[in-house]
Amino acid sequence: MKEIANLADDELLRLAGAGSEDAFAALYERRHGAVYRFAFQMSGNSTIAEEVTQDVFMTLLGDSSGYEAKRGMLASYLYGIARRLVWRRMAQSRSHFPLAVVEGEDSLTPEQLVALPTVERDLARDESVLALRRAILALPAGYREAVVLCDLHEMSYAEAANVLGCAVGTVRSRLHRARALLSERLAARVEGSSRCAV
Amino acid sequence: MNCAEFEDVVVAIARGELMDRDTHLEATAHAGVCLRCSRRLASERILNDAVAAVIAQDAVRQPSPFVGKMLLEGFHERQKSRRQRRRVWITRCAAGAIAAMLLIGTAMMLRRAPQPAAAAGAAPSAVATAETGDEVTTDFIPLSYDPAPVGATSVVRVELPRSALMAFGLPMNEDRMEEVVQADILLDEDGLMRAVRFVQ
Numbered sequence: 533m534k535e536i537a538n539l540a541d542d543e544l545l546r547l548a549g550a551g552s553e554d555a556f557a558a559l560y561e562r563r564h565g566a567v568y569r570f571a572f573q574m575s576g577n578s579t580i581a582e583e584v585t586q587d588v589f590m591t592l593l594g595d596s597s598g599y600e601a602k603r604g605m606l607a608s609y610l611y612g613i614a615r616r617l618v619w620r621r622m623a624q625s626r627s628h629f630p631l632a633v634v635e636g637e638d639s640l641t642p643e644q645l646v647a648l649p650t651v652e653r654d655l656a657r658d659e660s661v662l663a664l665r666r667a668i669l670a671l672p673a674g675y676r677e678a679v680v681l682c683d684l685h686e687m688s689y690a691e692a693a694n695v696l697g698c699a700v701g702t703v704r705s706r707l708h709r710a711r712a713l714l715s716e717r718l719a720a721r722v723e724g725s726s727r728c729a730v
Numbered sequence: 731m732n733c734a735e736f737e738d739v740v741v742a743i744a745r746g747e748l749m750d751r752d753t754h755l756e757a758t759a760h761a762g763v764c765l766r767c768s769r770r771l772a773s774e775r776i777l778n779d780a781v782a783a784v785i786a787q788d789a790v791r792q793p794s795p796f797v798g799k800m801l802l803e804g805f806h807e808r809q810k811s812r813r814q815r816r817r818v819w820i821t822r823c824a825a826g827a828i829a830a831m832l833l834i835g836t837a838m839m840l841r842r843a844p845q846p847a848a849a850a851g852a853a854p855s856a857v858a859t860a861e862t863g864d865e866v867t868t869d870f871i872p873l874s875y876d877p878a879p880v881g882a883t884s885v886v887r888v889e890l891p892r893s894a895l896m897a898f899g900l901p902m903n904e905d906r907m908e909e910v911v912q913a914d915i916l917l918d919e920d921g922l923m924r925a926v927r928f929v930q
Contacts, residue, residue: 548805551812556805560798568793573784582793589801593808661787664780683745683781684788708741711777718780719773 537561541606545592545599560589563607566685567614573680574618576669580625584617604694611685611695615677660718667717675710682707731756736767744774870916870925871898882919887912887929895928 536544536558544562547555567588572581591613592599599609668679674696681692682703689707693700731753739757742749761768889910895902916925 551809553802553805553809557798557802560801564798565792569788569791572791573788582797585793586797586800590804593801593805660776660780661783664777664784684785686785711741711744711774715770715773715777718776719769 542601545606548593556593559592563610564589566607567610570611570614570680570685571618573665573668573684574615574676575622576665577622577625580618580621584614584621587617588613608691608694611681612697615695619673660721663718663721664714667714670717671710671713674706675713678703678706679710679714683711731760733760733764733767736760736764737770740767740770740774744771744778866930867914868900868928870914870927872925873923883924884917886915886917888915889913898926898928900928 536547536552536554539547539555539558541559541562544555544559548559564585568581568585571584572578575581575584588610592610599606603609668676671679677696678692681687681695682689687695689700689703692703696703736757739749739753743754743757761771890913891907892902892909892911893907894913895911912929914927914929915923916927918924
């Protein structure tokens with residue numbers, strides 16, 4: 533298992549395709565977190581995120597899996613599948629996701645909650661985190677994708693462009709506009725709270 | 731640098747992207763003297779802090795273990811169905827190979843059969859196998875022995891008394907002797923009757 537965990541994604545996928553359960557488990561272990569987080573950040577809904585995560589890896593297992601190593605990395609391919617599934621799920625259950633943003637903390641374990649910083653810092657941070665999550669979910673689709681991939685998943689413009697299937701310049705301009713909208717909303721919130729404090 | 735130029739680079743500065751040193755210095759200098767752009771840069775930095783907080787909070791976010799369990803079950807199911815498909819494929823291939831071998835064997839046996847028999851029997855049976863539909867027919871029964879190969883043939887449908895069946899050694903109900911029975915007569919190119927078969 534240790535040796536398998538060191539293999540590249542492509543090799544793990546090949547072995548999983550040949551029937552190796554260990555290879556599939558290693559691939560899932562390596563990539564499921566990013567896929568889940570992407571789906572959650574895009575939808576604001578942990579149920580959708582779980583369903584998407586499951587479907588992404590089932591698609592990968594399928595015989596019709598269209599992954600080609602020469603067209604990009606497996607991680608980008610997984611993000612691409614997740615992206616399509618997220619939009620499909622969200623179209624099916626539009627009414628759900630505003631509530632789920634508030635429910636976001638439900639998935640933290642008691643240990644993780646204990647590990648969080650002090651209460652004061654926590655409150656201030658959580659307010660801005662929640663505000664940012666809401667602002668991201670309110671962004672138009674293309675802008676939201678750019679922010680989630682480039683800022684929250686720290687992808688380069690080229691990597692994000694590969695996932696989104698568009699030009700690098702498009703990603704750059706979408707991110708620029710998205711950040712302008714987000715910072716405007718966050719700044720308004722900060723100003724509002726400082727006025728309240730006075 | 732003016733405000734429009736500053737707007738072009740403010741995101742890159744806030745995100746710490748690699749950029750030309752001079753441009754960076756000019757932008758910083760502009761933010762130092764322009765209140766609006768200074769606020770813009772500050773708001774981008776607030777956004778950066780919030781983004782970092784979201785990343786930190788989400789780092790521990792995981793799907794439930796149930797998802798992984800379901801996927802492993804799905805993996806096993808797929809492997810099982812793949813094995814089954816492979817088994818069916820192998821079985822079909824084997825059956826096909828056996829059928830092909832039987833056909834080849836039969837063809838070879840027919841070729842080795844004596845020529846006269848082929849002349850009288852093979853051609854009629856070729857006609858007989860061509861018959862389709864709801865009709866049940868006997869094989870063609872040769873009416874004459876002619877060692878010469880049969881050329882072009884034609885089949886004529888006729889009605890014969892049921893007693894004709896007996897003449898060819900076929901079982902017949904004596905009570906229905908008066909009834910007629912349908913038969914196909916195989917004629918050669920000279921109009922000679924070469925074989926007959928009975929139709930039900």
